[in-house]
Amino acid sequence: MTPTESTMEDRPTDAERYSAIHTDGLTKAYSETIAVEELDLEIETGTIYGLLGPNGAGKTTTIRLLTGLSPPTDGSARVGGVPVGDREALVDHIGYLPESPPIRGQFTGREQLEYHGQLRDMAPRKIDGRIEELRERLELDAVDDRIVTYSKGMRRKTGVIQAIMHEPSVVFLDEPTAGLDPRATRTVREVITELADNGTTVFLSTHILPIIEAVADRVGILNEGEILTEGSPEELVKCIEGDDPTLEDVFLSVTADPELET
Numbered sequence: 001m002t003p004t005e006s007t008m009e010d011r012p013t014d015a016e017r018y019s020a021i022h023t024d025g026l027t028k029a030y031s032e033t034i035a036v037e038e039l040d041l042e043i044e045t046g047t048i049y050g051l052l053g054p055n056g057a058g059k060t061t062t063i064r065l066l067t068g069l070s071p072p073t074d075g076s077a078r079v080g081g082v083p084v085g086d087r088e089a090l091v092d093h094i095g096y097l098p099e100s101p102p103i104r105g106q107f108t109g110r111e112q113l114e115y116h117g118q119l120r121d122m123a124p125r126k127i128d129g130r131i132e133e134l135r136e137r138l139e140l141d142a143v144d145d146r147i148v149t150y151s152k153g154m155r156r157k158t159g160v161i162q163a164i165m166h167e168p169s170v171v172f173l174d175e176p177t178a179g180l181d182p183r184a185t186r187t188v189r190e191v192i193t194e195l196a197d198n199g200t201t202v203f204l205s206t207h208i209l210p211i212i213e214a215v216a217d218r219v220g221i222l223n224e225g226e227i228l229t230e231g232s233p234e235e236l237v238k239c240i241e242g243d244d245p246t247l248e249d250v251f252l253s254v255t256a257d258p259e260l261e262t
Ligand SMILES: Nc1ncnc2c1ncn2[C@@H]1O[C@H](COP(=O)(O)OP(=O)(O)OP(=O)(O)O)[C@@H](O)[C@H]1O
Pocket: 030, 033, 034, 035, 053, 054, 055, 056, 057, 058, 059, 060, 061, 062, 207
C-alpha cells in the first residue's frame, strides 16, 4: 500500500466527521421577517432532539432548511454529513413528516406508500413488508381505503409511515402527534423511541410540551427564530421554574395549549 492510499483510507468520511445534524449560523429571512436566526446545532446520531416553540417560532422553517426544501439566506447545514443544498444525496437518508403531508386523496393509503417506496428505490418486497409491519404497528386499518375518506389522524399515521418506511438515518417530524387520539399518540411516541434505540436520529418539532418531556433526549426552545436555551428535558423543567420573563412567556404558550396531550 502506498502512503497516499493509506492516507485516503484513514481520512474520515463526511458522515463520520460531522454529527448527524450540524448547522453553522443557519439563517432564513423572508424580506422583513427573520424566521430562523443564526442557528448552531450539533445533534449526535441516535438522539431524539425536540424543538419546542410557540406558533410562528420558526420550527417548520428550521425543518424545511434541514431537509433541503428551503435554501438558507445565510449559514450552512449538513445532515448525515451531506450539505443540505445537495438534496439529491440528502433524500436517500432522510425521512420527513411535514405539517401537511403531500398525500394524494385519490390514492389508497397503500398506493400512496407504495409510490413513496418506489421513489426511494425500495425493492417491491421490501415495500410490501414495511407497509404491512408499520400499518399494523400504527393501527392504520383503512390502508386500502381512499385517502380522501381518511380522518385527520389516519392521514397523520400515513404520513408517519411514509417518513420512516425506507429506514432513513435521520427523521424529521413536524408536529407528529397533531390530530392523533391519545392511543395513537402513545404509539407514535413508542415508535419514535424505537427508532432512536435502533440508531436513527429523530428531530421533532412541536408546541406541545408533554411530547417533548416524554421522548426527547435534548430540547431546544425556539422563539422568534432563535434558540433561547438548550438542554435535557430535566433542565427544561428547571428553566420553567426560573424567573426569565422571555422563557416564561414561551412556556405559557407551549404549556397552555388546548391540544395538550398526555
Ligand atoms: N414562505 C414564507 N413567507 C414569508 N414568511 C414566512 C414564510 N414561511 C414562514 N414565514 C414566517 O416565518 C416565521 C416562522 O414560521 P414557521 O412556520 O417556521 O413557524 P412555526 O414555529 O412552524 O409555527 P407553527 O407552530 O404555527 O407551525 C413566521 O413569522 C412566519 O410568518
